[in-house]
Amino acid sequence: MMLNDDDLEQAAIQLARFRMDTTLPSILDQYAALLENYKRLKSDYEEERDGRERYKQMSKGQGGNPFVLVLVDGDAYVFHETLVGNGANGGRTAAQLLNESIKSSLRKKDLEHCEIMVRVYADVAGLSKNLYRARLTGPEKRSLAPFVASFNRSYGLFDFVDVGEWDETADLKLRAALNLYAPSPQCKHIYFAGCHDGGYISDLATFSSSRERLTLVTAPDVKFQDDYDRLDMEIEEFPGIFQPVPAHTSSGHQSPRSRSGSVKGASRDWRVMATPITIRESHIGPATKKQQKCKFYRSGTCKYGDECRNLHAE
Numbered sequence: 184m185m186l187n188d189d190d191l192e193q194a195a196i197q198l199a200r201f202r203m204d205t206t207l208p209s210i211l212d213q214y215a216a217l218l219e220n221y222k223r224l225k226s227d228y229e230e231e232r233d234g235r236e237r238y239k240q241m242s243k244g245q246g247g248n249p250f251v252l253v254l255v256d257g258d259a260y261v262f263h264e265t266l267v268g269n270g271a272n273g274g275r276t277a278a279q280l281l282n283e284s285i286k287s288s289l290r291k292k293d294l295e296h297c298e299i300m301v302r303v304y305a306d307v308a309g310l311s312k313n314l315y316r317a318r319l320t321g322p323e324k325r326s327l328a329p330f331v332a333s334f335n336r337s338y339g340l341f342d343f344v345d346v347g348e349w350d351e352t353a354d355l356k357l358r359a360a361l362n363l364y365a366p367s368p369q370c371k372h373i374y375f376a377g378c379h380d381g382g383y384i385s386d387l388a389t390f391s392s393s394r395e396r397l398t399l400v401t402a403p404d405v406k407f408q409d410d411y412d413r414l415d416m417e418i419e420e421f422p423g424i425f426q427p428v429p430a431h432t433s434s435g436h437q438s439p440r441s442r443s444g445s446v447k448g449a450s451r452d453w454r455v456m457a458t459p460i461t462i463r464e465s466h467i468g469p470a471t472k473k474q475q476k477c478k479f480y481r482s483g484t485c486k487y488g489d490e491c492r493n494l495h496a497e
Contacts, residue, residue, distance in 0.1 A: 186221070194218060247369045250298040250340075253285060253400075254360055256377035257305025257343065258353050260402055260425040261314075267330055268319040274333030277424065278341050284421040285374065288398070297371050300340040302360055304353040307331060307345040322485050358386050365390050365397075376400035376425065381408045388414060402426065 186194070198214060266273040266280075282299060289295045311320055311327040320326035331343045346352035357377055364370045377383050378399050390397060391414065398417045402425035411418075477485050477493035485491055 185225070191218065191222065248298060249294075249296065249369055249371045250300050251285065251289060251294060251372040251374070252360070252364050252370055253281070253299065253301040253374040254357055254376065255301070255303040255400075255425075256353055256357055256380070257303040258310070259379040260376045260400070261310065262330075263423055263426045264317070264319050266424075267314055267327065269330075271329040271333040274330035274335075274343075275337050277330070278334045278337035280424050281421065282338060282341075284424060288374075288419060289372070292372065294371050298340060299338070301338070301342065302356075303334075303343040304346050304356040305343070306348055306353065308348050354380070354382060358383070361386055362389075365393075370396075372396050372398065374398045374400050374419070376402070378408075378411050381410060384408070384410045384414070387411075387416070391415075400425075 195218060198211060198218075201211065261267065262273070262277045266277040269276070278301075281301065285299050286295065289297060289299075307327050308324055311323065311325050314320040315322055315326055320330075331345070334343045335341060344356065346356055354377075361373070361375070361383075365373060373396060375383070375387065375397060378401060387397065387399075394414065394416045398419050399411060399414070401418055401420045403420075475493050477491050477495055485495070
């Protein structure tokens, strides 16, 4: 049976009283030494017990390296035209700017000790085609690839993921990542850049009890739906990084997110509204009725550009 602190104190008092009435000081000194040793061993035992409890918590996933997660729907939150238009250098700069902006935000949240994990999900071929139409990249089918590769090389936990040319795949990936990492105790905060689409609201609402661990990211011309405001989560904007609509858009068109309401898939609508490259006279002379339409231009892969012999028209 282990003695508690009160028992030890009472024993020490009894010893002191007995010492005054006995002629056996040697025996009493030994007894006093035993009491001191017992106290020391009891303290060591309690420290060891606490250490075992901490180890159990870590083995159950309560420990580990803390990190924050940045989730980006890259089909809507397009990197700024000055970045995507600069190829590999732009990809590196984009990663650096995003990293600096997140670190600045983390300092305000007292989370600067956390690692930063970034997941951008997008249809790279689709983005390449429409950025080419906006004269921001070349005509190759995957002209955005140098930007993406450089972005991925910049930091070990930064990933720009090509989801392929299928609708809603970026949405699927974003939801899966959110639901995987949000409950994790190692994930201290999540920045969510997908507020153009009301389809994510129900997923975010699942974590309303821990809303202080989520920040909604906005960008110029992104129209938040009212339901996002009702989530009562923090909202931040990182200037100069994301740009939903490229600057080179037709003056006769309106951005889909500047209209009232929100439509599923609006993140992709701006790409068909991007200003097409102006049809100019080719090197064989002005266009004639016999001139055929360039089938490569229609697929976004014509390597001759303005010098093509065929018509550049949809």
